[in-house]
Amino acid sequence: MRVKIRPRLRGAIVTMLAAVVLATTGCVSGGASRGGDVTGQDAQDAAGKTQAQVADLSLQDEFELAGERYEHGQAVLAAAQRQISDGTWYWNGGDVRPLPAGDDAFGKAPEGATKENSYAFRAVRIIEPEGATGAVEDLDPMQRYFDEEGWRWSSAKVGTDHEVRADTGDGWWVTWNVRPNGQYSLGVYSEAFWAHDAPELIKAIALRDPADFPDESEPGVSEPFPRWSDPVRQR
């Protein structure tokens, strides 16, 4: 393992300026600001919508729209899974509930997106092909699929893994990772979608989602997105 001496401290002026900023801003583990965004009104989200275009949506409208987006993501996932195997895939947790997005989502976030006003989906499945050792050639089937779909893709070595990822061009990303331990994973991620109040929307979904998902399934099996009329659990 390489051990090296890191270059020493930055220049004094930069340091002092940064010290002032440090003293005034702190280094907490991420901040959150609620509302008040005035920038990026025309910036388009993963679905090509601007904030103005979703401004009139009620929480129920947003909820149902999120359901449609979830279903689309699951379809992308199932199609990609079938390129590898129609057999058993292991789940990497439930994926009905979106996450706060902002700049944390895949792709370039629309200007003004924060964790408070945008959300994104993720879904990951795992497979353990017999005899798999994480060979870079095991990326090939997925690369061929990306080519067939006309998606831009790139591949890389990430630590001990090899990975290929593609931008579907319509707000979604697909990743395929192969690992030396023979555990391969397929991920589907959305870019950020606008919401009035992303935490509130996520909570509305979570409180209706029974989180009833299997440990393993064949491609095409997904947890149903809850209905707005479903009982809201009290927590």
Next chain:
Amino acid sequence: MPVDRLVAQGHRPSSSVEEQIAIHTGVCVTIVFDDGAADALIAASEGASGGLRSQAMADRVRVEAAVREFHGSYATLFTTDSTIRSEDTQRLAGVFADLKTSIDRAKREAESERRRLRESREWSAREEEREQRRASGDPLAVASAYIDGVIDRRPDDTAVHPTPVTATFLPRARPRTAGGSSGSTSSADPDALLTFVGASRAADGSAGQHLIRVKNAWTRFCSACSWVPVQGSTVVAGFDQLMAENALEASWIEGIANAFDRAGGGGLSDLTLDAVATVIASPALSEMLRPGLTPAEVAAAWAKAPQTDEYIESLPLATQYLLANLDGIPAAKRDIASRAVLAAAVRDPERVYTLMGFGEQRVGRSDFEEQVNALQEAVDAADLSAETLPGPAASKTAQLVGFGVHDGALVAAVALGDLDTAKNVTVNVPGMNSDVAGMGERVVAAEGLLRQAHSDDRSQTYAVVSWVGYHAPNPAEVGAPDRSESGAGQLASFVDGVFDSRSDGGPDTVTVAAHSYGSTTAVQGLQLTEHQVDSFVSYGSVGFPRGTEIDDVHAVNVYATAAKDDPFAPVGQWLGVATRADPLGFDGVQEFSSEAAEGTRGVTGHDMWHDSDSDDVGYLSNDSTTLRTLAQIVADGKMGP
């Protein structure tokens, strides 16, 4: 403790212990004295002495405030007990100051003896060589051997006899009943007494950390420095007894306050108050709840206590509070106690504010309430997150493993996953300005790490703890070492508790990850643990204390990373330049990148997680290079193949 056990438990031998090993192989002869063990005891004694002295002074102020409205023979009893406590505490501080001096002297004597042995060995070698020359028959060689022998005088072979170490202390017993007649009465302001109890327990919590450190250092010293005779060493047991007395006193005063409260503010007969002393706690609980028990001792005491959920739910709030913050009992039980205290804090902030000892401190009530409410929201969100975690049903849980006070700050820890059964455990330590109000975002980051690790290796079960267990520094304090030194004991105790609370010896793989100033705290804490973790990962560090020997860190591998676009880590190092240095400059630290790579995002700021106020990528942001590498370290127990 035999040397091989020291090594097996992760205490890598320092050079002098290696010399002991050499004794057994007959390579050389020296003494059994490990400088590292001596240094640890010196530091622990110095810390205990200073801490106890401060506590004794604070005690006096606290007592004066409590006795203002306290009248009658119980007031006299309280004052008498407090005087004994204060005097004993000061006396113990003095014993530790003397112990430090003794160990300092022992170190010097050991060095003198080593030097003498070395010089004697070297002279013998030279003399042997001269003897060969003398026997050679070559007149020139014989003459030169003779001259050499005249110049090279035999060194003094008088052995240095180490001064025996003596450290004795026994606390005095404190009376708890006035033995009064039915005619005499006492009266008091119950709130003032409860404020005293809360503050007293908080202070004992800090003193307890000193006791744990002293216990561990003393045990190590006795086994690794047996060259020095130890005579009359009752100091550790005496410290233990002092803490037990203090714990009993707090429960007793709490009982007195509650009795006055129930009486509605009037006086009570001394006979009634005498009864309080007999019902303050069960023996099993009293044994377990006294401050200063190591997590292993807590685990042993826990084994004798009733262990049902119902039992914990039935305990008084003050007892639940103590249980919530006890490292060494199962996380599921701490969770019950911690949630009960948190719920009480939301429902009745004033009560828990006083219980925690904030009554006499500058921490504002509104700030307290704000943090309590934010923590409750974070726990609720963690419960929701836990439902969707990967893995078996039993591991889809969130646990609040502690909710208390450290150095005047609210602290807590939230685990995603089952900390009692997970094969793979990560403890993530935050840095400057972190408090329990920010727990929600840390839990989101923890979920991202857990999912990424599971997608790397689904054969394991995972738990990731967001540990906000120490009073993190504010910007004005970040240059100083005080907060990290104080937090180190807290973290060590928590990490040891993860191991000791399990009957199976602990998780298969344990990682401690630490951000910014948290890495300063963690690198010191991991030198105090009894157990060895697999990986210690420092990210965006403001520096390790100068003089840190990575071999002394109880981690198989130590990793560090800092993004080139992180503007604050170098500033933090600069602010602490007198005492800290970049982790990457220490021998034994393995570096990994936080820069952008094909397929991962480079870290562009200093935050642990993603900051929605900027475009920065934080260290644990989704898809960051750091997160991906950290997840691989967590899943594999190491970096790379």
